[in-house]
Amino acid sequence: MAVTIGVLALQGDFAEHLTALARLGIAAHEVRQPRDLAGIDGLIIPGGESTTIGRLLERTELLGVIRDLAQRGMPLWGTCAGLILLAREVTAETRARHQPLLGLLDIVVRRNAFGSQRESFECDLVVEPLGPPPLRAVFIRAPLIDAIGPGVAVLACLPDGRPVAVRQGSIIGTAFHPELTNDLRFHRWFCELAERATVHTV
């Protein structure tokens, strides 16, 4: 596939995403400052600590530049903390005092929502665009999607019906971590999306 994917590398598990992309033979590089966004067809925002990543996005001025690129059609995929950063809103009880967000997905998320004994768990998920077999999903202090706007499609739910993967146009969010398993279908699907996308220049 002739795409280049950027992986936001300010904090968190960006190395695992880069490894997954390398195994697929996809060109990818770390994004730490606005100039690193040149030439990419899609951007992955990894898991980690959403407050830390958000503050660094602000400090590096990546926040506004990424928002602008996404609004012009650049595919973005956030995993876990990345999903939180893409959200329009974090619930008041779970929001940090200063929690900058990209605000590109019309969802409300609740951080660390699965309670202490289930803070980390795994389960098999049917992910609509991937088809069978189910995907092994790893959740680590994952956020819950509390509310979803009308333009947002649900790609996967927990067995109890709670949504854990969503899509709004070319913006994708997963509460789990496909980069932590050997199943690379989600990465491949995102790269195909990036290959088809057109980023409009102003």
Ligand SMILES: NC(=O)CC[C@H](N)C(=O)O
């Ligand atoms: N695995 C993760 O990315 C955890 C997210 C983290 N709990 C946060 O709120 O930012």
